[in-house]
Amino acid sequence: MTPPATMEILDAFEAGEDISNSHAETLIEESAPDAVERLHLLADAERKTSVGDEVSYIVNANVNFTNVCYTDCKYCGFYRRPSDPDAYTHGDDVLREKFGRARDFGVTEICMQGGLNPAISLDRYEEVLRLAKEVIPGVHLHAYSPAEIDHIQRKTRLPLEVILRRLKDAGLGSIPGTAAEILVERVKKMISPRRIPVERWCEIIRTAHSVGIPTTSTIMYGHVESPGEIAIHMGILRTIQAEAGKDSEGRFTEFVPLPFIPYDNMMGAEFGIEKMAGLDYVFRIHAVARLFFRNHIKNIQVAWPKIGIDAAKKALSLGVNDLGGTLIEENITRESGAEYGQALTVEQFQKAITSAGRIPVQRSTTYEHISENDPRYRPPRPEDEQMLGTNAAGGKKRISLGLLAPDQNSK
Numbered sequence: 001m002t003p004p005a006t007m008e009i010l011d012a013f014e015a016g017e018d019i020s021n022s023h024a025e026t027l028i029e030e031s032a033p034d035a036v037e038r039l040h041l042l043a044d045a046e047r048k049t050s051v052g053d054e055v056s057y058i059v060n061a062n063v064n065f066t067n068v069c070y071t072d073c074k075y076c077g078f079y080r081r082p083s084d085p086d087a088y089t090h091g092d093d094v095l096r097e098k099f100g101r102a103r104d105f106g107v108t109e110i111c112m113q114g115g116l117n118p119a120i121s122l123d124r125y126e127e128v129l130r131l132a133k134e135v136i137p138g139v140h141l142h143a144y145s146p147a148e149i150d151h152i153q154r155k156t157r158l159p160l161e162v163i164l165r166r167l168k169d170a171g172l173g174s175i176p177g178t179a180a181e182i183l184v185e186r187v188k189k190m191i192s193p194r195r196i197p198v199e200r201w202c203e204i205i206r207t208a209h210s211v212g213i214p215t216t217s218t219i220m221y222g223h224v225e226s227p228g229e230i231a232i233h234m235g236i237l238r239t240i241q242a243e244a245g246k247d248s249e250g251r252f253t254e255f256v257p258l259p260f261i262p263y264d265n266m267m268g269a270e271f272g273i274e275k276m277a278g279l280d281y282v283f284r285i286h287a288v289a290r291l292f293f294r295n296h297i298k299n300i301q302v303a304w305p306k307i308g309i310d311a312a313k314k315a316l317s318l319g320v321n322d323l324g325g326t327l328i329e330e331n332i333t334r335e336s337g338a339e340y341g342q343a344l345t346v347e348q349f350q351k352a353i354t355s356a357g358r359i360p361v362q363r364s365t366t367y368e369h370i371s372e373n374d375p376r377y378r379p380p381r382p383e384d385e386q387m388l389g390t391n392a393a394g395g396k397k398r399i400s401l402g403l404l405a406p407d408q409n410s411k
């Protein structure tokens with residue numbers, strides 16, 4: 001039987017049918033202008049039905065407490081060996097200073113991920129959470145990717161539930177759904193053979209959800225994967241979300257497509273990838289995600305540090321409803337050679353959203369709207385740009401294919 005063409009798939013979607021994996025593959029591959037235009041329009045309409053016209057952002061900061069890692073993911077521009085001159089594992093004093101800076105900026109969330117450092121075990125992961133809470137009372141800690149949770153379990157041999165409950169007791173609020181890359185073993189074996197396999201990633205996410213820890217979900221695309229593998233990845237996420245149940249605290253809060261940044265890491269050179277996926281493709285992935293996750297994942301985020309704020313604004317017209325975070329200290333993407341900024345001020349966020357004809361709303365990590373009379377509301381401040389300093393101006397794309405430098409491209 002001939003598979004349905006794009007217009008038939010979109011007709012069926014409008015009639016209430018879900019997009020299947022194979023239909024998602026067809027949509028991702030579609031490039032005919034009229035079909036793509038209809039896809040974008042439908043994604044925009046679905047966004048409006050599902051979440052309205054508000055576009056959310058979060059005031060947050062990244063804190064990376066160690067870049068020491070032995071996992072050698074080929075796309076990573078972040079990790080260092082312990083003897084490297086710029087390797088670091090921060091002690092309490094440095095962390096206290098970083099958390100203090102984030103507190104002064106007015107963040108509601110600290111996002112923390114790091115390398116898989118053999119010298120760090122569960123006790124230290126707990127201490128860092130407690131320290132963050134001590135310096136910033138009430139802050140939401142969005143921390144420790146499934147790869148780090150796996151690392152902790154391999155060191156401690158404790159059951160996953162025990163580890164996750166201990167971290168939750170120490171202040172963990174949610175887990176980044178990173179380290180997923182593409183949830184297909186063929187791809188994982190090529191790009192990160194020493195990182196957690198697909199089943200393990202799913203096990204950790206499911207266990208986190210089962211103990212009431214929400215997670216985000218991501219995909220890192222635009223490298224060696226096929227459109228069909230992107231569809232398989234999204235299908236796995238949709239299945240996990242359906243299992244979690246609509247009213248559960250532990251579920252995916254959002255889906256964040258992350259285009260692979262090929263500069264300053266081994267993978268670009270090894271696989272002959274010289275540039276990022278084109279914006280047409282980037283937009284299509286977001287639009288397909290909006291349709292694919294209908295009734296499952298309401299929030300589709302665009303990763304502005306990967307594509308720039310102007311392109312991110314365009315994505316708001318094809319299914320996206322979240323711009324992510326202010327991300328003071330956004331080292332990870334930048335160290336893989338991303339061309340765009342390291343931080344945006346609240347004012348820059350609000351202006352970008354308003355100029356796209358939408359309504360800016362500050363949100364919490366779990367997508368609770370933070371109104372202006374909420375003590376967590378963070379208004380624009382005149383000193384913001386100065387505080388962010390040169391970091392706000394953006395990293396420079398450093399084209400140095402073949403360098404053995406690293407990332408957490410997928411983080």
Ligand code: SF4
Binds near residue numbers: 070072078079195
């Ligand atoms: S992506 Fe994470 S696990 Fe992989 S090498 Fe980089 S720091 Fe290590």
